[in-house]
Amino acid sequence: MAAPMSIMNTVKWISKSLKISRLQVSCGSLLPVRYSSAVGSSKSLVYEKYGDPVKVVKLEQRPLPEVDDDSVLVKMIASPVNPSDINSIQGIYPIKPAFPAVAGFEGVGEIQEVGSNVKDLTPGERVIFQGSVTGTWCSHLVCPANQVMVVPEGTPPLIAATVKVNACTAYRMLADFENLVEGDTVVQNAANSGAGQALIQIAAARGLKTINIVRDRPDLQELTDYLHGLGATVVTTEGDLRKGASSLLKDLPKPKLAVNAVGGKSIIALVKQIQHGGTIVTYGGMSKQPVMVPTGSLIFDDLKFKGYWMSRWHQENAGSEEARQMFDQLCRWGGTGQLRAPQHRLVDIDNYGSALEKALGEYSTEKQILTFGS
Amino acid sequence: MAAPMSIMNTVKWISKSLKISRLQVSCGSLLPVRYSSAVGSSKSLVYEKYGDPVKVVKLEQRPLPEVDDDSVLVKMIASPVNPSDINSIQGIYPIKPAFPAVAGFEGVGEIQEVGSNVKDLTPGERVIFQGSVTGTWCSHLVCPANQVMVVPEGTPPLIAATVKVNACTAYRMLADFENLVEGDTVVQNAANSGAGQALIQIAAARGLKTINIVRDRPDLQELTDYLHGLGATVVTTEGDLRKGASSLLKDLPKPKLAVNAVGGKSIIALVKQIQHGGTIVTYGGMSKQPVMVPTGSLIFDDLKFKGYWMSRWHQENAGSEEARQMFDQLCRWGGTGQLRAPQHRLVDIDNYGSALEKALGEYSTEKQILTFGS
Structure with missing residues (x-):
């Protein structure tokens, strides 16, 4: 993530050579599913082909899959528009979604329902997503419980929403080289x-x-x-x-x-x-x-x-002690005010077009952060 | 060494930031000296300012300093014209000589005389030069005994003459990365x-x-x-x-x-x-x-x-066991024919102008190697 914008010429062979498997969370499904008992569908930002984000991204109400024994239902609170999201929708990012795809690489949400085997998560807890999860631009999503990580208490929600891409990238570049x-x-x-x-x-x-x-x-x-x-x-x-x-x-x-x-x-x-x-x-x-x-x-x-590519690190280190330490440290700095969320503008998912336009602007210093109603 | 040709724009700040000390051997001197007992002077390729090598390099007969207790007198046999020599004369190489300078970063010669403290070298032995020695385009030179290294028996002279820049560069790039x-x-x-x-x-x-x-x-x-x-x-x-x-x-x-x-x-x-x-x-x-x-x-x-810069390696590793092992291995490969000298053209020092012209040619595949008469 933390995406480059200049990869048009090289992405073709790179994407061929990369073997990044990923877990896409389910912000609804096009297949027949048993609906979740708690929430029937998810308001989702979907694209079915690559192109100009303003043109190809659509807001859809999509049915949610049932929460199975090992999954959780998460109600999203906030999810930023990062350069990697834009590049992904433009088709110039090495992680290629299956279409139709829900956009979004990170965000914070609240557990609403847990599967019968899930013992370490409780409804009401705030979570972010581990590894190479994609599809966070939606009001609700269902994903395996082992793909979420509880946010420490006292962490400002917008720190949690934006920690995984930008803050982790900065943290690791200062740590690993x-x-x-x-x-x-x-x-x-x-x-x-x-x-x-x-x-x-x-x-x-x-x-x-x-x-x-x-x-x-x-x-x-x-x-x-x-x-x-x-x-x-x-x-x-x-x-x-x-x-x-x-x-x-x-x-x-x-x-x-x-x-x-x-x-x-x-x-x-x-x-x-x-x-x-x-x-x-x-x-x-x-x-x-x-x-x-x-x-x-x-x-x-x-x-x-x-x-440095944050997605690779997350994929290779999902669930590791090092990942946990990093998230905890960043959240602590968030709690003390030593790490503030980037300059931002909160945009309700219904106004997603405005968020995308701003994110594509040349001198955009404000991070566009999608929110998902009450 | 193994010089880049494209460093015009960056060499200024690089040469400022580099603190490479070097030992220049004495192919004669402009100061009053006691002449060597064996050889009074050295036929040397000298430049007094940077510029087009064909124009600024001159053949001069220069007096040789006396061989002191810790020095040796070497009669040169062969010394190649490498891109680093050309760049050095052009003034676009970070190693800056004191003027007037004798060109040449490597070569093979034969010990003719040793100082009274020099116990491990004998007249007649073939030697190459360690560390950042410069000034090998001359018929005779005097240098500290600890700056030469005896060439193993059975090493073809043109392997010895060309081992230090190109062959060592290739050897280390295959070993160190x-x-x-x-x-x-x-x-x-x-x-x-x-x-x-x-x-x-x-x-x-x-x-x-x-x-x-x-x-x-x-x-x-x-x-x-x-x-x-x-x-x-x-x-x-x-x-x-x-x-x-x-x-x-x-x-x-x-x-x-x-x-x-x-x-x-x-x-x-x-x-x-x-x-x-x-x-x-x-x-x-x-x-x-x-x-x-x-x-x-x-x-x-x-x-x-x-x-990779061979000069830095030589400077940092002169006299080390690793340097000795590398030279010995390369010379052994030379002896068995597994390492041949590059395609080359031998040019007597008197015809140095022709060697420089050829070395500057665009598709020059022949290494120009200077020789120094009988």
Whole structure:
């Protein structure tokens, strides 16, 4: 997840080579089913072919399958519109749904009913979804009990709704590539993305400093203030860095880690900041350009370029102790206010078209979060 | 060494950030010196400023410093013209000489005289140079005894002359990035480069298979036959791969390792061959373009892009057991004929201009190797 937008040319062979199995939750079914005793159907955002999300996504009332012995019925509370959702609907994401498909990779809901074998979940508990669950843009869903994880008490619902994609991506990129200790610096571009905002806060909670590169824009000062408010050490633009804003950076240790969600020539700004031997991790490609790596940065500066895909991690680590620890830590930071939900706009599922349009806008800094009525 | 040609834009900041100390051997000196008792001066290829090698390199007779207690006098036998030499003279290489500089990063010579403290070297022994020695394009040189390494008996002189840059680069790229075992496959571009030819042979000696991509050219069949003769499993072009030459590859395991000396869009051909999670190592940039990494190959296919610079390895490992083992193994393969010197043309130092012109030619497949008279 935490999706790149620039994968048109490569996704064909990638999707062939990937063997990602996934569990699709059932937000209703087109097959004849016994209806759930509690809720007969689910209001769902469905697409039957790839294309422009505004055009291909439809709101449908779909029958819900019965809650079997090992399943749970979840009433959804909130589910965000992430770039990976958009790319998935556009057909440029390696996880390919069976059609008709319900969109949505994450969200928070409340258990409404549990199967007879389910002993560790209780109606009323808030849950998020583990592994590679898809299909969260719906009012109700039925899924295997082992695919949900109870949200710790005190976790703000919008943290729970958005933790799995952006916050987990940021958490793991700060954990899995370089051994970062208090006082170390990380540099990132697209710093105002959902993952970027999470990275600033997680870094601050860990005592790491961040250099945050954003695109120049009309409301730059406002954005800069907002990111400083999240704990950003430095907020700057590529243009300012070229003009010599490096005075801002002179007291910071050179970063061991750079985080890239843009690609193209933007990589140069990261390469210029990072220390010899450091790692540049790519989790997105908003420029729709390949990552243009200066040859000399590989050979002479010994930089390592790697990628990070949250879906793979979730799939490989679903149910693990490490996953549990990560979710608990992120939820704790949510509870203390050290991790805030990204800037957002709540949109009822009935107005989904507006959410999709906003999410597709070029300078969208607000995360669109779908809600599902009372 | 094993130099990229495309580093104009990045070398400035890289050379600032690199702190590579080096030992320059003395092919004569501009300072007043006591002349060596055995040889008064050295015929040397000298440059006093960066520029077109054909224009700035001059042949000079330079006085030799005296052989002090810890030094040796070496009469050079052969020294190749490598891309790193060319780049160094052009001023686009991170190792910056003090002017006037004698060019040349490697070669083989014969000990002619040893200092009074030197107990483990004897006149008549053949030696190559350890660490970051520079200045081998000369008839005689004086250097510290601990900077030379005796060449094992039975090693062909042109193997010794060319082992340190190309063969060592190929050896280490096959050793240091992926755990390759007999039967594994490696894919490389610029397969007819000096390092490429060495890689084919070292891989074959280790029981590894190689997919070798070369540029289309008038003498393609001849080159293909030559590389097959070295032990190449498959020789192909990017064009043929696009047209579906992949039938050639169907019985080969997908490569864990790809080796790149071209960069630009050529990287796509490597990315398409390599297996999920594999490593693409860059040691050169003949296209003079950045390495254009598809975003999806980083995120979804989990590829790792790294660089390799032989000079750094030599500097960090000079005198180590690992260096000795590598040289011994390469020389043994040289002795058995499993490692042959690259296609080459021997050029007496007096005709150095012709060697430089040929080395600068676009389709130069012959390594120019300087010799130093009788």
